[in-house]
Amino acid sequence: MLTPLFLLLTISAYWGAKWCYQKTKKSYLTPLLIAPLVIIAVLFLFQIEYTTYHQGAQWLTKILQPATVALAIPLYRYFPILKKHLPAIVLSVSLGSILSIFVSFSMASLVHLNKTLIPSILPYSITTPIAMSASEKLGGVPAITAVFVIMTGIFGMIFGPWVIRLFRLRSDIAKGILLGTSSHGSGTAKALELSPISGAVSSVCMVLAALLTFWLSPWVYLNLVN
Known part of the structure; x- marks a missing residue:
């Protein structure tokens, strides 16, 4: 049931970080660094297990190779x-x-x-x-x-x-x-x-x-x- 929410969280964190990176061109604002930190903060704040998050967002991982x-x-x-x-x-x-x-x-x-x-x-x-x-x-x-x-x-x-x-x-x-x-x-x-x-x-x-x-x-x- 939480799959759409976790997908939305991941995509939003990435695009938000990408927008900041494109505006500033600062390497330390790369989405690869900022997006995971945002996701970790949300999971920690709401006490969500990583395994639960992974089950919901695993579709993004599966499309990595294609x-x-x-x-x-x-x-x-x-x-x-x-x-x-x-x-x-x-x-x-x-x-x-x-x-x-x-x-x-x-x-x-x-x-x-x-x-x-x-x-x-x-x-x-x-x-x-x-x-x-x-x-x-x-x-x-x-x-x-x-x-x-x-x-x-x-x-x-x-x-x-x-x-x-x-x-x-x-x-x-x-x-x-x-x-x-x-x-x-x-x-x-x-x-x-x-x-x-x-x-x-x-x-x-x-x-x-x-x-x-x-x-x-x-x-x-x-x-x-x-």
């Missing part, structure tokens, strides 16, 4: 450019994905993280649906993985443009590789704001990073953790 199909539009439009720079894209994404996995493993080892939690954070820098599948495949906790993925995306959206300015990146290709490899869908959304070409490149990098991480994570976990 929604990524829309990313094929910029890929089609800028295919010649992507084809031209494909070697650089593949090399950059491969190095970025490998570095991401080993950094997360090293950090987990440094703080002596419980071995059962390590597979939950290994795929932190790829898109949520694939990251959760990879985590579950390794015996991790998908819900924990989703939290790290969202945090990574928000971090990338906020600090990605700062890194671009710091290193004076002028190429749309370089901007797309940076954001897509490190910050998955959130980075791609930011890349699309910078330019359509950056968005197209970021889309490709996001998919490649997800596939590489999905394949490499089990090897790292089985050979270095166990």
